[in-house]
Amino acid sequence: MNIFTDAHYQAMNVFCPPCENRGPVSNRHWISAFAGRTKKILLIFLFLFISPLSFAATQTNPDVYAFSTTTDTARFNTLLTQFRCLVCQNENLADSNAAIAADLRQQIYQRVLQGQSDESIQKYLVTRYGDYVLFAPPFKMNTTALWILPFLLLTGGLLSLGIVIQRRRKNT
Amino acid sequence: MKTMLRLSPILLIFGLIAALWRGLYSNPKEIPSPLLNKLTPSFELPNLFNPQENLNNQLFKDKVTILNVWASWCAACVEEQMFIRTIAPSTSAQWIGFNYKDDRQNAMAWLNRYGNPYSAIAADTQGVVALDWGIYGTPETFVIDRKDRIRYKHIGPITFADWQKDFVPLLAKLNGEVD
Numbered sequence: 001m002n003i004f005t006d007a008h009y010q011a012m013n014v015f016c017p018p019c020e021n022r023g024p025v026s027n028r029h030w031i032s033a034f035a036g037r038t039k040k041i042l043l044i045f046l047f048l049f050i051s052p053l054s055f056a057a058t059q060t061n062p063d064v065y066a067f068s069t070t071t072d073t074a075r076f077n078t079l080l081t082q083f084r085c086l087v088c089q090n091e092n093l094a095d096s097n098a099a100i101a102a103d104l105r106q107q108i109y110q111r112v113l114q115g116q117s118d119e120s121i122q123k124y125l126v127t128r129y130g131d132y133v134l135f136a137p138p139f140k141m142n143t144t145a146l147w148i149l150p151f152l153l154l155t156g157g158l159l160s161l162g163i164v165i166q167r168r169r170k171n172t
Numbered sequence: 173m174k175t176m177l178r179l180s181p182i183l184l185i186f187g188l189i190a191a192l193w194r195g196l197y198s199n200p201k202e203i204p205s206p207l208l209n210k211l212t213p214s215f216e217l218p219n220l221f222n223p224q225e226n227l228n229n230q231l232f233k234d235k236v237t238i239l240n241v242w243a244s245w246c247a248a249c250v251e252e253q254m255f256i257r258t259i260a261p262s263t264s265a266q267w268i269g270f271n272y273k274d275d276r277q278n279a280m281a282w283l284n285r286y287g288n289p290y291s292a293i294a295a296d297t298q299g300v301v302a303l304d305w306g307i308y309g310t311p312e313t314f315v316i317d318r319k320d321r322i323r324y325k326h327i328g329p330i331t332f333a334d335w336q337k338d339f340v341p342l343l344a345k346l347n348g349e350v351d
Contacts, residue, residue, distance in 0.1 A: 086309075089200060099273070099299075103303060104303070107303060128206070129203065130205065130206040
């Protein structure tokens, strides 16, 4: 028994974010091998897991970046993971679908093709967008706290621990 | 000394609270521009109304300039344009438009509809010059002094409050600076 009408399938479509591969109607033929409740459960799984996956697969990195050497390919891919996208700030340039990330990928691609060094590519980005684009911020005046505080806290903690232990020993 | 040591965890916690409190009110979407107080990045872009003519940094020469980045596909720009239109005539600076990744026809139709407060508009169709300026969205606004240096960058639409707080005092200062 099929409890789903076409209207249901249409409604389910709404939950799929604006993606190219809108699933259900065209995918129905291979689910119809199963009947009743199994089908229902399968459908739910389909929407929960497959739609977001196909969404990700169709949307991420639609551009193709071809290099003549594998070293360049590796360098390009590593570089992309080192820089932050300015719009989706938790994503790096490799993962982001934002238009600005695509533009920057293109710039980095051109520069790797030209044989520019990693340092000069990093400098290109930092002079325009600031240290912000770096996932690893450099050691500077305004980042001293960031870099030193953990070590300071650690030594402080160890020191006070040592003092406490010493005292206990004296007492016993 | 001993009381200092005893108090240190409490002081530490207060320091942490202060830092986190500040973090609550900072906007991570606003990335400070590393171009502040530097010369404007050199560019060469076609004039939106006359693509044969190229515009460049000469635009900023000897004038206090407000460079506004906009696009016809940008919803927030419409709201901002409503505001810019009301203040532009009385602004003591020239307004220059920077049309970002836009279609020429759409851009001109948009200006017809929402008004054109700009004395010139540079069209960056590919969005490549924008990267040199550290532009990462629309709207964004730069304030440039008479000596061609970027003095302020505003991210997002300019509101009346922003205008009063950030732009008015700065423009007065820049206009008062002697060359």
